[in-house]
Amino acid sequence: xxxxxxxPLSLPVTLGQPASISCRSSxxxxxxxxxxxxxWFQQRPGQSPRRxxxxxxxxxxxxxxxxxxxxxxxxxxxxxxxxxxxxVGVYYCMQGTHWWTFGQGTKVExx
Amino acid sequence: QVQLVQSGAEVKNPGASVKVSCKAxxxxxxxxxxxWVRQAPGQGLEWMGRINPNSDDTNYAQKFQGRVTMxxxxxxxxxxxxxxxxxxxxxxxxxCTKEATxxxxxxxxQGTLVTVSS
Numbered sequence: 098x099x100x101x102x103x104x105p106l107s108l109p110v111t112l113g114q115p116a117s118i119s120c121r122s123s124x125x126x127x128x129x130x131x132x133x134x135x136x137w138f139q140q141r142p143g144q145s146p147r148r149x150x151x152x153x154x155x156x157x158x159x160x161x162x163x164x165x166x167x168x169x170x171x172x173x174x175x176x177x178x179x180x181x182x183x184x185v186g187v188y189y190c191m192q193g194t195h196w197w198t199f200g201q202g203t204k205v206e207x208x
Numbered sequence: 209q210v211q212l213v214q215s216g217a218e219v220k221n222p223g224a225s226v227k228v229s230c231k232a233x234x235x236x237x238x239x240x241x242x243x244w245v246r247q248a249p250g251q252g253l254e255w256m257g258r259i260n261p262n263s264d265d266t267n268y269a270q271k272f273q274g275r276v277t278m279x280x281x282x283x284x285x286x287x288x289x290x291x292x293x294x295x296x297x298x299x300x301x302x303x304c305t306k307e308a309t310x311x312x313x314x315x316x317x318q319g320t321l322v323t324v325s326s
Binding site (some may be wrong): 098132138149155157187202 | 243318
């Protein structure tokens with residue numbers, strides 16, 4: 098199984114400041130079709146997960162442009178340019194190249 | 209609009225089975241795989257498997273092979289996940305989620321809490 102490792106697991110952030118979450122996979126996420134199937138999800142307290150980013154860097158409609166995804170191969174990053182109060186929650190990366198596995202989650206909270 | 213509506217919370221004894229339903233609307237049910245993901249209390253997300261509602265083909269995570277069965281009823285646009293031989297470790301919220309292009313999940317059900325306790 099592909100193991101997804103996120104860091105940090107806890108991320109206290111000051112409102113208006115940037116935040117960055119790392120996600121590393123145990124093997125390359127480049128599919129035989131040439132695509133890299135890496136997504137990011139946000140889970141607010143008491144809610145179902147919500148997709149933010151798919152195929153590494155494609156933002157879902159309705160997702161604020163302060164969220165961005167980047168990376169390649171085995172190393173990926175989710176960035177929030179300026180954290181707002183509504184961004185509090187747990188963020189998961191997920192790979193869909195070799196079946197599906199999730200990272201452990203990163204809890205974003207306001208300092 | 210796409211909606212996935214799941215059945216209500218369940219309490220089961222150890223050793224029993226549970227069957228959770230997921231009713232889809234707002235899209236062509238047979239056109240997209242339906243996946244099941246679970247989340248133990250305070251823990252992360254765990255992929256369990258998927259079903260092709262058109263062909264009835266299934267793929268299960270190795271961890272759940274032999275214990276999970278995913279089915280569907282296309283006449284009512286509903287997918288089911290049945291988990292047998294429950295233990296306390298199966299206490300979790302179970303989600304159905306629709307697969308989208310690029311091997312990702314675009315819509316999620318509200319979740320069904322399954323509690324296993326004697």
